[in-house]
Amino acid sequence: MSPASKDEHKVFVDAAAWMFNIVTSVGIIIVNKALMATYGFSYATTLTGLHFATTTLMTFVLKSLGYIQNSHLPLHERLKFVLFANFSIVGMNVSLMWNSVGFYQIAKLTMIPVSCFLEVVLDNMRYSRDTKLSIMLVLLGVAICTVSDVSVNAKGFLAAFIAVWSTSLQQYYVHSLQQKYSLGSFNLLGHTAPVQAASLLLCGPFLDYWLTGKRVDAYHHTLASTLLIALSCTIAIGTNLSQFICIGRFTAVSFQVLGHMKTVLVLILGFLFFGNEGLNLHVVLGMIIAIIGMIWYGNVSSLPGGKERAPSPLDNNLEELSVLVESANEKVLITSDKE
Secondary structure, eight states: OOHHHHHHHHHHHHHHHHHHHHHHHHHHHHHHHHHHHHHOOOOHHHHHHHHHHHHHHHHHHHHHTTSSOOOOOOHHHHHHHHHHHHHHHHHHHHHHHHSOHHHHHHHHHTHHHHHHHHHHHHHOEEEOHHHHHHHHHHHHHHHHHHOOOOOOOHHHHHHHHHHHHHHHHHHHHHHHHHHHHTOOHHHHHHHHHHHHHHHHHHHHHHHHHHHHSOOGGGOOOOHHHHHHHHHHHHHHHHHHHHHHHHHHHSOHHHHHHHHHHHHHHHHHHHHHHTSSSOOOHHHHHHHHHHHHHHHHHHHHTTSTTTEEEOOOHHHHHHHHHHHHHHHHHHHHHHHHHHO
């Protein structure tokens, strides 16, 4: 395959991965909103546990069919990842309960600078001026779209702090573990989903009772609510898989920046399906600004120097050593010619 064909194939696969993630993520938000708002199933943590249980079942079936090969992920890496992932889920739920919607949205926006900080510190990543400006434009647009009243208290701030950092760390480790242990998206899900499912299903009912005052075992199921739960779990397989695919192919920062397209789509679909979340002038303006920022980020981050890992001292030493070796070889050849 020629270099041009390889580039075209990569662009196509990248675009398909993003579309897969956007469709499944927006779809599950719409289904969960209908499930919670219309049918009163407000047990978010337990529902997430069911999502990972369904995903675990999918990985077992694919492994038995030979589509997932055996791989290794150390237990301490698995537990560390699941710890961050579960704190992310619980932290987001508690942050939404203890904070105003405005501060909750601001906290979510800070995931981008936190993810940038992690990449700079842990991966020695460097961003160009235009890349930084494009990220700021995305943040501005999404903030105009979503942030309304803002009020905060001490426990709400703590919950938001835990949610933001644990989510950023979890997304960073999705990319890091895939690179470090040469794991595909299915392999990483196969290692982590069972532990997440077990832990969330064990603690989920107690946490949901603390958050809502309602017991999940007392919920009155109807045919419609049961079908929506099944649909939510089915879509969650694609959501979990597409998240791992996207972060594995890109980085946590790119996933966060372009992922705000989902925020714009949720606002539009909320208006179309539920009607009570109207689109006014400042929301439309925020959408336009955010989309311009996303397009700008996609262009400048792919340019040379737009976003790249800075050379480490070890890399510099190896380069200097390589130059010295080449110079020595040239001297040897010159001496041999003279002889």
